[in-house]
Structure formats: C-alpha cells, structure tokens
Amino acid sequence: MILIWLWKRLNKTGARPEVSGRLLRRFPEAEINMLLRTRILIEDRKIDSWGTCAHCDCGHDARMIQEINGKLVACCPLDPSQDVFLEPADLIRYRIEGEKLIAAIAAAGKLTGTPAVISAGLWSMGVAATGRTIFLCRSPRDVFAPGISMLLKSLAGGTPPIVVFDEIDQASGIRLRDMEIDAHEVVEILRTDGNGVEVVSFDGLLPPSDRVRLIIDRSIPSVMLDGRVLDMSVQMVAVLVLLAEQACRRDPIIKKQIIEAETGRPPNEVIRDLRKALVAPGAPASTAKELIATVHGVGYRLGLAPEAISFADEGATHKRHTIYT
Incomplete structure (x- = not known):
C-alpha cells in the first residue's frame, strides 16, 4: 500500500x-x-x-x-x-x-471525522466503524511526552485510545499497556481484499476488552463469531473446538491426522465445510482462509490470537490456563 x-x-x-x-x-x-x-x-x-x-x-x-x-x-x-x-x-x-497524506490514509480506512495534527509525529485520524477513535503516531516516544497520553484519552471520549505506530519495541509496548493505551503496529491495518489488493482497514483494531471474537460453549455446544450465532453441526463444532484449543497453546498448528481421527473424513474436506460455516453469506473466500489458515505439509491453524477466543463453559472470567502449555 x-x-x-x-x-x-x-x-x-x-x-x-x-x-x-x-x-x-x-x-x-x-x-x-x-x-x-x-x-x-x-x-x-x-x-x-x-x-x-x-x-x-x-x-x-x-x-x-x-x-x-x-x-x-x-x-x-x-x-x-x-x-x-x-x-x-x-x-x-x-x-x-504530510497533511494530505494523512487525510488520504483516513479516507482509505473509511474513518469519519477530520484528521488533525496533535503534535509532531502524532495525528488524530478519526473514528472507525467500531466507534473507536484512531490515532497515527511516528514513535512511542511521541506519546510519552508530558500530557500527551491524557490528551489522547480525552479525545477518545472515555474509551481506550487506539494508537497505530510505525514500530513498537517490547519495552515501549509494556509501558503503553500500563498507560492503558491500545497500541498497534502499522502492519496491522493492512488487509488484502477479495481481489488480492492490499487495502487500509482500521476495523480490526479493538481495545483488549473488545478483542474476544470467538465464543464457544462446549457444553451445549454453540459458537458465536463476531456477534453472530453460527448454525453448525456437532462435528463442525468439535473440529472448531480442536482448532481453538490448539490456538491457545505454544504451537497453534493442529495436524491433519488429528482432524481425520476426530471426523473420519479427509481433513481438506472438513476444513472446507468448516470455512463455509464460519463466514457470513457473501463474504470473500479470503476471509474464510484467514480464519482457518493452511500450514502446507503440516495441518491447519486458527487465525485468531488466544485473547480473541473465549470458552463460555469455563466461566466469564476464563483465564485461558491452556495458553502456552
């Protein structure tokens, strides 16, 4: 882009x-x-x-x-x-x-509002479709300047400010989290659309409290993805549970043999059906492949971070004790 x-x-x-x-x-x-x-x-x-x-x-x-x-x-x-x-x-x-470039990035990302310079290297970009205020920043150093973090929180209207940086080093990332600033690197706002074209999208940048995208209740069983309750067979839910549990471990890849043993069917057919069940009608095929990525020669991986997954049958305060086990 x-x-x-x-x-x-x-x-x-x-x-x-x-x-x-x-x-x-x-x-x-x-x-x-x-x-x-x-x-x-x-x-x-x-x-x-x-x-x-x-x-x-x-x-x-x-x-x-x-x-x-x-x-x-x-x-x-x-x-x-x-x-x-x-x-x-x-x-x-x-x-x-610079000002025209920033305005073009905001327009490409479909933000509402007028971009404005806050300080050198820091811009208020507008509001995303998620209702969150987005900021674009050259370096974490620009946010650490006196008074800037409070200004960002004020402009964000009481919700955690979402700040996109060129790059974030580990120490700055920890400091920003302690300041209750939701920090992302610019690579996270780049997406590939259904035509294979790289585009700007801010809609996937959610504060930590809103990052749960997949909720699975294994006791019913039921699945909710991005607020949609999915109509899935018991077998499809079982496979999704395998992928979700594996995503919360150190190695997030589940081998083809495990899927075949669980279903008695060729893994590629199972994953094809699961992808169809996950995406909303009319969604591009690329969306389904992002949700369940193929790891060639090995197996499959759920395209969600552990913090985006919740198991409702473990309670609302689920601590994901399986992470990195």
Whole structure:
C-alpha cells in the first residue's frame, strides 16, 4: 500500500520529507499519477549527481550523472561495474505533503471525522466503524511526552485510545499497556481484499476488552463469531473446538491426522465445510482462509490470537490456563 509506505518515508525524512523517483518505480504508474493529481506528491526538484558506491574509496562526495550513448549513467570513477543506469524519472525528487497524506490514509480506512495534527509525529485520524477513535503516531516516544497520553484519552471520549505506530519495541509496548493505551503496529491495518489488493482497514483494531471474537460453549455446544450465532453441526463444532484449543497453546498448528481421527473424513474436506460455516453469506473466500489458515505439509491453524477466543463453559472470567502449555 503506497500510502503507508509514504507515511513511513514521512517519518524518516525530517523537516523536508521527500522521495526519489527511483524509489517510486516499485509502484504502478497509475498510483503515482493519482498522488500527483491529488498533490500528495509534488514534483520538487531535479538532481544532477548521484551518491557514491557503498564503501567506495574514490574520495568523492557524489558522482556526476552523464549521458552515454543515449543513456543516463552515474559513473563510478574507480569501478565501471558499479555504474548505475538511470531513467529520467529517477532524477526527480518529490515532496510529500504530510497533511494530505494523512487525510488520504483516513479516507482509505473509511474513518469519519477530520484528521488533525496533535503534535509532531502524532495525528488524530478519526473514528472507525467500531466507534473507536484512531490515532497515527511516528514513535512511542511521541506519546510519552508530558500530557500527551491524557490528551489522547480525552479525545477518545472515555474509551481506550487506539494508537497505530510505525514500530513498537517490547519495552515501549509494556509501558503503553500500563498507560492503558491500545497500541498497534502499522502492519496491522493492512488487509488484502477479495481481489488480492492490499487495502487500509482500521476495523480490526479493538481495545483488549473488545478483542474476544470467538465464543464457544462446549457444553451445549454453540459458537458465536463476531456477534453472530453460527448454525453448525456437532462435528463442525468439535473440529472448531480442536482448532481453538490448539490456538491457545505454544504451537497453534493442529495436524491433519488429528482432524481425520476426530471426523473420519479427509481433513481438506472438513476444513472446507468448516470455512463455509464460519463466514457470513457473501463474504470473500479470503476471509474464510484467514480464519482457518493452511500450514502446507503440516495441518491447519486458527487465525485468531488466544485473547480473541473465549470458552463460555469455563466461566466469564476464563483465564485461558491452556495458553502456552
């Protein structure tokens, strides 16, 4: 997703956020043109020199770009094998308009409200379909500044603020949790839609108290997923129980042989039927495959974290004593 890639660049390029045409070549031309039309990217300047080779001993700060036989070449004065062949677009530098980029990310994620800068590197993005207020932040350090955590909680309207960071180190993650801030890395807002296109989605970012997605009562038996009570056969529930219990252990993968022993049927057929039973009518096939992922050559894995699973027959305060056993 080019919008998120540009946001990462925005975080790393300081007071003059820019990106080179050469780096943009990894993305489709249509996407670049759209960013230029909306002025998220603005052509800023052209360069006439190129960086030196890594660990080069030439003593130059840069190497000049020359046109040789109709081609643009950044020539290395010591080793012709290190020459870099360039395209005209490689010489262009584009300025990243931060406010427009943030607004585009909010729109792509279908947030309501108007994004706003809170402080350097920290933005209020809007409200997700889940009703939660989303913030986008360069680094946990920006949240640790005096008064910022209280401001986020105030803007979130009494619910835990959900803050998406570029990256979170372990120590910062623990500190943010102690501050009652629900922290996520930016990779968590990227999803693949039914057409295989990477899109931005904030709807899966839920505070810890709302993260239970799958509730199973083995005594009845019954299954609720994302608030929907599922109509499932006893055999399908039994297989789902196996997957859910395994997901709460250190190794979340359940082997094909176990499923076959439980059902007396080929595991691939069982999983196919279970996937159909889990997803809502009209949901893309990719959703079902995310819920139950195939681990090729081994078995299957439930695509939910342990904290998203609850066994109702163990009580409302279930402590998941099976985790990591």
